Amino acid sequence: MNKNDERRLQRMSKRQFLIGAGSAAVGLAATRSLAAKTTSKRWDLIVVGGGTAGLPAAIFASRRGARVLLVEAAPELGGTLFLATGQMSAAGTKVQRLKGIKDTPQEHFDDIIRISKNTVDRDLVKLAVWNAADTFDWLWENGFEMIPEHPVAGRAHEPYSNLRYYWGVDRGMSIRDVLVHEIQPEIKKGNVSVLYRTKAKELLQQTDGTVTGLITEGEDGSVAHHDARNVLLASGGYAANPELFKELNGYTHYARKSYPFCQGDGHRMGVAAGGYLHGKQNYLSSFGAVMANASVPSDVILRVNTYPERRQPWEIYVNSNGRRFVREDIPSVDAREHALLDQAELRYWVIFDEAIRNEAPPIVDGWSPEEILEAVDTHAMFYRADTLQELASNAGIEAENLARTVARYNQGVLTGHDLFGREHKPRSIAEGPFYAIRVQGYSVTSTVGLAVDAELRVVREDGNPVPNLYAAGELLGAGQTMGRAACGGMMITPALTFGRLLGERLLRFET
Ligand SMILES: Cc1cc2nc3c(=O)[nH]c(=O)nc-3n(C[C@H](O)[C@H](O)[C@H](O)COP(=O)(O)OP(=O)(O)OC[C@H]3O[C@@H](n4cnc5c(N)ncnc54)[C@H](O)[C@@H]3O)c2cc1C
Known part of the structure; x- marks a missing residue:
């Protein structure tokens, strides 16, 4: 390496790397000056x-x-x-x-x-x-x-x-x-x-x-x-x-x-x-992944089926505030993904009850209702509790809002008018035990x-x-x-x- 090259390298390694308009510094470690062998x-x-x-x-x-x-x-x-x-x-x-x-x-x-x-x-x-x-x-x-x-x-x-x-x-x-x-x-x-x-x-x-x-x-x-x-x-x-x-x-x-x-x-x-x-x-971010555990980053272990054209939803989706944020049966995957972008930590919970666990088509493709029960014992992201209050507390959801959200959804099932315009409402979420699956958006x-x-x-x-x-x-x-x-x-x-x-x-x- 000649003297010019050495000087050039030193100059480059001192340089700050700037993003976009040049205001924010990228947190990439500045490269050190390298003593290089030159190939001919x-x-x-x-x-x-x-x-x-x-x-x-x-x-x-x-x-x-x-x-x-x-x-x-x-x-x-x-x-x-x-x-x-x-x-x-x-x-x-x-x-x-x-x-x-x-x-x-x-x-x-x-x-x-x-x-x-x-x-x-x-x-x-x-x-x-x-x-x-x-x-x-x-x-x-x-x-x-x-x-x-x-x-x-x-x-x-x-x-x-x-x-x-x-x-x-x-x-x-x-x-x-x-x-x-x-x-x-x-x-x-x-x-x-x-x-x-x-x-x-x-x-x-x-x-x-x-x-x-x-x-x-x-x-x-x-x-x-x-x-x-x-x-x-x-x-x-x-x-x-x-x-x-x-x-x-x-x-x-x-x-x-x-x-x-x-x-x-x-x-x-x-x-x-x-x-x-x-x-x-x-x-x-994508919409329906269940992670191995709460560590960040974590491995994706399975997916819940959130595609209404393949399986109409029986459950509701709530954010950490216990509020719904999207019409669960909206046909557009893009609309679901965009709705998730506004939710804290790109996270939501799929909420259902015992009757839905038994009667609905599998929310995880190929699973039987019993496998959901087993997952509660074996997977960190599956929750079960006798009351909505307890479920919320176990899963990390705001409890009062969750109870109110479920009550409103149930009212919509009775009246036929869902607040989000959801069309598929086969039954209310009424009797415990109740279930939650934590779902993570990611890219x-x-x-x-x-x-x-x-x-x-x-x-x-x-x-x-x-x-x-x-x-x-x-x-x-x-x-x-x-x-x-x-x-x-x-x-x-x-x-x-x-x-x-x-x-x-x-x-x-x-x-
Ligand atoms: C799980 C997953 C599924 C995906 N599925 C799809 C899909 O179905 N359809 C789709 O369109 N896109 C998909 N993508 C995205 C797509 O695969 C990638 O965007 C694309 O393959 C990237 O191509 P690339 O050549 O830019 O990078 P890569 O194919 O990753 O090649 C980059 C190479 O550079 C090497 N490298 C990195 N740093 C250095 C270095 N300093 N010196 C020397 N070598 C280096 C790496 O080792 C690597 O071999 C997916 C991505 C993932 C992770």
Whole structure:
């Protein structure tokens, strides 16, 4: 490392990382100055993160003849695809045509605008949606094994108006299998070199901000300095970093369900290089999870069925104040999720009585009424008591309000007029023992992201790109492609597509 590099590193490590308008400091530990070994090669592209976005970027760049260094913190390639459900969405695919489904990117785009209430980054969504079919076709033609009945309209999130939602038979792993298979020839050719168990630590920049490479640190502490014409940050989100999650999203990180290597390193490096973060206003949480226990974060152990199209509710949902906050049988999953955002600690309790336990279809899919009883003894989030007062006190709900809420609901069952307009009211909640199940809202993805332009170049707040620096995947922020909503498949498909487009055409490799 020469003297200039040393000075540059020292300057960068002293820098404060700023969010958004530049007022709030991100609580990311400032990186220390690193004594680096310089590698002799100058790479056409360094990809930080061998996951959903990084792998296609490396594959397609290599096919163009680029020399690519792929830096991966984990011991294996695949990133969040190890954990993801793997839902993708694409319009105009070959599979759709084979199945006689007429669909267009414009219809997909219109659906996303409708579902997200126009809260997405329209340019990024256009780039994703108009190129999604080519991405999906490429996966499919290279061995992606799809559930035979797919595509579907989707049910877990607000449904699409057409059948354009695809899952692999082995969830995210079905996608990973194709990507890992496709990168092997590029590695064998010698175009792609992979550094496993190696973390990207700092970007190297010239005084004018041009990115010239990257400093990495191996598991053994060895530090290396790599020169490159372009650096792509594809290091995923920060959803496995509870402190950063809280700081950037403004909500507690409740569920331990995200890829552990996704710690927000790309956010930190991107900001340090001159980029900025945005999108906090798009945070949204899911609706029906039951956690293992009250610790934070905790594991999700099961789900209650809150989908009225699959099971009409017999119970009521109350917040910690003992008040209802949503019409339990409202058909829109988006409406239920938005209602939960206003509840303390994103938490609610499902309340029912003995008769409902015995007569209602199972609130946990596949469970018998006896299993609810067993759960009271074995699961920390299930409660049973002879009176509503006692139930409230055990579960941590405001007792007087709960009694009043149940009485009002029961009155609505008698009169037929529910305060929330609920239609399905099969019976009142009248006689003990009474039950409560504590349900937690949570998010497994990172809402806030690094701002980029429509060519996926990291941009400064004045709109100018940081030369030679690109970003893709969850690092852009879930809210950019899904808005303040959950639009099916609109994280994995854009991550794959942006990676592919960067490798295929957006990145420039000339000297
Ligand atoms: C449980 C779960 C279910 C999901 N289901 C869906 C779904 O069905 N549909 C959908 O669209 N989205 C889904 N998502 C979201 C989606 O999977 C992710 O947004 C997407 O896979 C992220 O892709 P990525 O390339 O940005 O990050 P990743 O695929 O996570 O790749 C990032 C890579 O960067 C590496 N890395 C991190 N920091 C460094 C560093 N400093 N140096 C080197 N390497 C580093 C990581 O190890 C990782 O391999 C789900 C997410 C979760 C957690």
